[in-house]
Amino acid sequence: MLTHRFSVAPMMDWTDRHCRVFHRLMTRRARLYTEMLTTGAIIHGDRQRLLGFDPSEHPVALQLGGSDPGDLAIAARIGEDFGYDEINLNVGCPSDRVKDGRFGACLMAEPGLVARGVDAMKRAVRIPVTVKCRIGIDDQDPEVALDVLARDVVAAGCDALIVHARKAWLNGLSPKENRDIPPLDYDRVYRLKAAMPDVPVIINGGIASLDEAKQHLGHVDGVMLGRAAYHDPWRLLAVDSELFGESAPHTAxxxxxxxxxxxxxxxxxxxxxxxxxxxxxxxxxxxxxxxxxxxxxxxxxxxxxxxxxxxxxxxxxxxxxxxxxxxxx
Missing domain, CATH: 1.20.120.1460 (Four Helix Bundle (Hemerythrin (Met), subunit A))
Structure with a gap:
């Protein structure tokens, strides 16, 4: 069963294999994510260096950056062969490098292309394929943009949607500013879940504590913590007991x-x-x-x-x- 009740966000330069082993020692149940890896790097690069991970990390998901359906399918299959439990497509990163490469948040403007990528990956692997996105970009209306993307990727077979509850402004804000300046709109994600009751919806963005996570779980299927989990990893010691009713691997x-x-x-x-x-x-x-x-x-x-x-x-x-x-x- 695919469960994302609690997960630690994919974060560039942070959630590498060493970080994930550290996090896993504090929670058995959290779903962990790799840093975003581009399809080109996976297909042409040092796969063991890029994709190798410790068996203790399960359940662990591979996050891909890319837009070409064929390349996404190849990279997803490679990830499955390495033993990952999920393939996640990044449709939320706002950096210039990502935009220039036609992947990340700019793909919010091309929901059909994203859907074709999801379809290609679903045909290539047996493990779940998920999408992480924003509620919109630039001048998009989030009420329209998020619904269109969600409908298209779910129709293509997407197994879960992870939504960072902010817009990304690709023109005018830096990647760092995009993590804080666009206002959070949790209600928009709640409405998406209400409109798609059979689709797992995970909320992300600005969540700073497990108490806040519990509040969100009254509206959506899962919560993803990013910087709060990385900068204050001691929070993870309470995840299994607070959110799953189970004992933690270690108490201190x-x-x-x-x-x-x-x-x-x-x-x-x-x-x-x-x-x-x-x-x-x-x-x-x-x-x-x-x-x-x-x-x-x-x-x-x-x-x-x-x-x-x-x-x-x-x-x-x-x-x-x-x-x-x-x-x-």
Whole structure:
């Protein structure tokens, strides 16, 4: 059964394989997403480097950037062969590079092309195919644009819609500004769900807490957290208990890091630098006494040649010296 009750958003330069392993140690149930990968990179690039992932990451989805139906089908099939649980098409990224490549949010203006891409991917793979989009772009009327895109891709076989509840302004705003300046319109996503009761609809954009997530779940099928999950990963410790009624893999961040150590050691043995992994830990102890010392120790020592897992253990000890209790509370 395809479930997206809670997921962590695909985020460029952030949700790489190391980040996803870290997140998985805090929640068994969250659906995780790769960074967006272009079809060209997957078809012509180093597939193991781009697509390889740890088995612990399941359920994990591959997000594709592209618009050519044939290329999307090939890339989706490659992703399925690598073992991904879902293929997601990016129709929401507003960066200039994405626009120039005819993928991302600019495809909101070409719903027919998006639908042909979904149809091609559905014919190529057995796993679910989903679409992540905005409510509209530039001068589009979101009431019309979102409905047209949704109807077209669902008719093509799309298994779920993930909607960032903001417009994207491709002319006049930077990608960073597009994450904050266009106003949120959650009600527009609620109306989409009401109009398509049989289609899983997941809401994304500006959601900062699990309490907010619970409120949205009264209107839609799932909630996707982005920056809140990345910058304050401790929030993920409560996902399984709060949203699924199940126990978490670990109840405190110090236990997460203990469980992370064997993975880190394996990666270091393969030539990965410690900082490539620990850079995702900056917000782990946000608001906890000793958090600044933790961050400083990782920043100063994690980048040194030959840095090992003891750097992380020493950084965690700086927090434990000040706080003995679990930070999950």
């Amino acid at each position: 961040m110090k236990h997460v890091f203990e469980a992370m150590a064997p993975y880190i050691e394996r990666q270091l043995a393969q030539g990965v630098r410690l900082h490539s992994i620990t850079r995702h830990f900056v917000g782990a102890f946000h608001g906890v006494p000793g958090a600044r010392a933790f961050r400083r120790h990782l920043a100063e020592n994690g980048v040194k040649p030959g840095a090992g897992v003891n750097v992380l253990r020493d950084a965690v000890a700086l927090v434990e010296d000040r706080v003995a209790a679990s930070i999950a509370a």
